[in-house]
Amino acid sequence: MGPLAGFRIVEFAGIGPGPFAAMLFADLGASVIRIDRLTSSGLGIDLPARFALLGRSRPSVAVDLKHAGGIALAGDLLAKADAVIEGFRPGTMERLGLGPEVALKRNPRLVYGRMTGWGQSGPLAQAAGHDLNYLALVGALHAIGRAGSKPTPPLNLAADFGGGALYLAFGMACAMLEAQRSGKGQVVDAAMVDGAASLMTMFYGMYAAGRHSLERGTNLLDSGSAIYETYECADGRFISIAPIELKFREVLFEKLGLPYTEDDGPELRSKLEELFRTRTRDEWSALLEGTDACFAPVLSMAEAPHHPHNVARNAFIEVEGVVQPAPAPRFSRTSFARPQTPQSQGEGTRSALADWGIPQDRIEALLRDKVIAESRPEKAVV
Numbered sequence: 001m002g003p004l005a006g007f008r009i010v011e012f013a014g015i016g017p018g019p020f021a022a023m024l025f026a027d028l029g030a031s032v033i034r035i036d037r038l039t040s041s042g043l044g045i046d047l048p049a050r051f052a053l054l055g056r057s058r059p060s061v062a063v064d065l066k067h068a069g070g071i072a073l074a075g076d077l078l079a080k081a082d083a084v085i086e087g088f089r090p091g092t093m094e095r096l097g098l099g100p101e102v103a104l105k106r107n108p109r110l111v112y113g114r115m116t117g118w119g120q121s122g123p124l125a126q127a128a129g130h131d132l133n134y135l136a137l138v139g140a141l142h143a144i145g146r147a148g149s150k151p152t153p154p155l156n157l158a159a160d161f162g163g164g165a166l167y168l169a170f171g172m173a174c175a176m177l178e179a180q181r182s183g184k185g186q187v188v189d190a191a192m193v194d195g196a197a198s199l200m201t202m203f204y205g206m207y208a209a210g211r212h213s214l215e216r217g218t219n220l221l222d223s224g225s226a227i228y229e230t231y232e233c234a235d236g237r238f239i240s241i242a243p244i245e246l247k248f249r250e251v252l253f254e255k256l257g258l259p260y261t262e263d264d265g266p267e268l269r270s271k272l273e274e275l276f277r278t279r280t281r282d283e284w285s286a287l288l289e290g291t292d293a294c295f296a297p298v299l300s301m302a303e304a305p306h307h308p309h310n311v312a313r314n315a316f317i318e319v320e321g322v323v324q325p326a327p328a329p330r331f332s333r334t335s336f337a338r339p340q341t342p343q344s345q346g347e348g349t350r351s352a353l354a355d356w357g358i359p360q361d362r363i364e365a366l367l368r369d370k371v372i373a374e375s376r377p378e379k380a381v382v
Contacts, residue, residue, distance in 0.1 A: 002029020002336035007082045007176065008356070010035065010074070011058070014087035016131075016156070017164030017192065018115045019054035022085050024169045026057035027327035029336050033352050035074060036060045036345045038373050049344040053324050057340045059348025059355075062373040069371040071097055073358070078103045080356055082179075083111035083172050090120045100187045110185040111175040115168050117159075119191030131156035131192070134163065138197040139204075147217030147224065163195025220244065226269035227252070230298055237281035238298035239288075241272075252293040349374040 007030040011022040019034075026032040034055065049055065064070040075098060078084055084103065086093055093099045100112045117134055118124040132153050135141040140159075145152040168190035179185050206212035218224040227249055230238045243249040246262070253260045256275060261268065276284065281297050288295035299307060305316035305323050317326045320341050327336055349372050353363050366372045 001334070002027070003331055003334040005029035005334070007031065008080060009033075010077050010081045010084045012074075012084070012086040012088070012093075013037065013060075014115070016054075016087075016160045017168065018085055018087035020161055020165035021113070021115065021169040021172070022058065023054050023056055024165070024327075025172075027336060027339060029334070031355075032058040033077065033348075033356060034058050034060050035065075035077075036062050038062050038064050038346075038370075049342050049347075050320060050322055052342050053322070055342035056319070056324075057337075058343075059352035060343040060345050061349045061352050062346030062375070064371050064373075065096060067369075067371045069366055069369060073353075073366065073371070074098055075103070075106070076358070077356060078110060079107045081107070081110060083113060083176055083185075085113045085115065085168070085172070087115040090114075090116060090125050104185055108184060109179050111172050111179060112185065112187045113168055113172040113175075113190065114187060115164060115190050115192075117164075117192045119194060120189045124193075131159040134159035134193040134196045137193055138200055140196055140200050142214070143203065143216060143222060145216040145222075147215070149216065151216070158199060159192045159196040163197075163199055164190065164192035167195035167198070225264050226266075226272055227264060229269070229272075231272060231276035233276055233281040233284060234278060235280040235282075239276060239281055239284050240296050240298055241288075241294060243292075243294040248292050248294050251291055252288075252295070255288055255291060255293055344375050346373045346375040 004025060007025070009022065009025050009030050009032045011018070011032055011034045013019065013034050013036045022032050022034065063073060065074065074096075078098065094101075100114075103112060104110055114120060116125070117129040118127060132141065135144075135154075135158055136151075141151045141153075143151075144154055168188065171188040171190050175186055175188050203212055207214070212219050213224075216222060220228055223229060228242045228244060230240050232238055241252060243252045249262075250260055258271070258275070279287075284295075285297045289297070297307075304310060310316055314326055316323055317339065318324075319339055322341075324339070327339060350363060350367075353372075354360065363372070367374065
């Protein structure tokens, strides 16, 4: 099921964006096999397996990549795959004997997806880093924060998952599509710093046109505007308003019973702060939600899955007692299967290798030699 049904992808387990990209492929129907280490969490998350949601919907095969037999097994899987995802530092796969040159020589149609922070080349290519660092280098972090404050670390969505995983998945999908025409695979060098820079495209255009100031918290979309802002309500909860267009601002002011004004300075902000504190968040929702005032209540992760719109859209699902975001986007014809609970390391070793055409006698021999390992499913945590 799903638009990617029939595609086979090998994932070398890592942390963050690599697993997220693999999850996206698996959610949409690709057959993804995750190569985990024999010990420690390949996802880098100290959680029981069923809560490590980035590992959902694909089997885990525990392989010793320090053993020649493990390298040979991984090479055989790459020979059967349409694509591979790896997120090691540049040169690691080459040292293992599994780099693009070797893999593409054996499987010329292979799309080789490489996920790194700084990219495969450049002065910082071998340095460690995280989302905050990549945002810092491309001008994004400097732009995030209130006026007069220092840059504010956001959740690691923009560089890790937006600039990293989504660009990797999009790049790989493009290369897989091209490979169907040309019969030739290629390397996709997806760097979080590159993707984070790309996400800033609109703002660089605004800055070049003199429409975006380098001073934080003074612009329309960075908390500098009174009508693109969050406000505290009588119950201590918050609402968000964002009527950027004048016609939507007219709706907001009419609903609030305020005279229309295009003023967007401190006076309007103070007036809105005072007004929104007179009612609870839910009372404001009853008045403004669903109108063109560009309004939404600020919901917590505990609340969001229960909002009527999210319920109607099936935006969240529950799998074995764990509430989580549903696969996205939606497809009119090639609908996808319900996500499966993430496996513990090695839980799918025997069955997944068999599904990928590895002979049973070889699987048994690798198990005896401790080149691969299998584990039992973890019991649900109550």
